Amino acid sequence: MELLRLGELGEEIPAVRHNGITRDLRSLTADIDGAFLASDGVTRVRESIETLPVLEGADELRVGAPIARPSAVLCIGMNYAAHAAESGSAPPEVPVLFFKHPNTVVGPNDDVALPPGSAKLDWEVELGVVISKRASYLTSPEQAWDHIAGFVTSQDLSERTWQLEESGGQWSKGKCGPSFNPLGPSLVPVSELADPNALRLWSTVNGEPRQDSTTADLIFDVATIVWHLSQYLTLEPGDLVNTGTPEGVALSGRFPYLAVGDVVEIGIEGLGQQKQRII
Incomplete structure (x- = not known):
């Protein structure tokens, strides 16, 4: 399992890739950021990964930094x-x-x-x-x-x-x-x-x-x-x-x-x- 942010700069979509399939995380979080990580977001993704929707066209999207702008x-x-x-x-x-x-x-x-x-x-x-x-x-x-x-x-x-x-x-x-x-x-x-x-x-x-x-x-x-x-x-x-x-x-x-x-x-x-x- 790996977490990604896909899309144009400033418009990245939070996503997870698992077993070759990229899924949309927007039902769980607006972004992969400090608040998401602090709320045990990784565990929540792992527990619900099979029910998350597939992110169509993921392979065509720009790959952004996998975490939103850090505080440091x-x-x-x-x-x-x-x-x-x-x-x-x-x-x-x-x-x-x-x-x-x-x-x-x-x-x-x-x-x-x-x-x-x-x-x-x-x-x-x-x-x-x-x-x-x-x-x-x-x-x-x-x-x-x-x-x-x-x-x-x-x-x-x-x-x-x-x-x-x-x-x-x-x-x-x-x-x-x-x-x-x-x-x-x-x-x-x-x-x-x-x-x-x-x-x-x-x-x-x-x-x-x-x-x-x-x-x-x-x-x-x-x-x-x-x-x-x-x-x-x-x-x-x-x-x-x-x-x-x-x-x-x-x-x-x-x-x-x-x-x-x-x-x-x-x-x-x-x-x-x-x-x-x-x-």
Whole structure:
């Protein structure tokens, strides 16, 4: 079972795909958002899935981000040792946190506009975690699982000049350009994945391989990240947590940065893949 939002931007229809059939969720909810997740929406969908109407023409609809605009997009930096090394940094001893503006979240196959003045646009495939229930001062990483709705394929596009040279010491200037967080295609509930800490994730540019790793190489795993963040802030239902990217980005110096006309593809085992054209 996977949750989707299908249709034009701002008019997405909440849907569920199960056993190859896409069904309309509008009888259960107006959208896949924090309120839906907090009201145990995933369980309600699972219990009624066979009685939901088929969404006719679903395969012809644009795929939107699988969650409506979150109240926060929280990101963990340098969470793969090899990526920290290619960035010129030692592996962090505690999770490194930065933020993306919520309006960076777009559909998985939407075009990405190269911002004016950008010369160092970089790709980053990441495992995204979607919060289901308010999380504050959790007592252990194990408790975090009660606050996670599921997982998504997430793209943390980054403008490296803005991030590193014009940042003033913070990273978010380089992370918040319009469409800098393609998300989806679907939200896969926790129960549908055997082990989110052992998923292959990869990226290509114009068909050429870039990143190829596994979430088993995360320095801080999913539960640890959510528990750790809850000690400093309150996570809300529908919030998105990006867990970091593996080695193989342009920042390494091994590959050119993105330019108009380039096509970026990313994917995560069990969560689906994305394709963006740089315009």
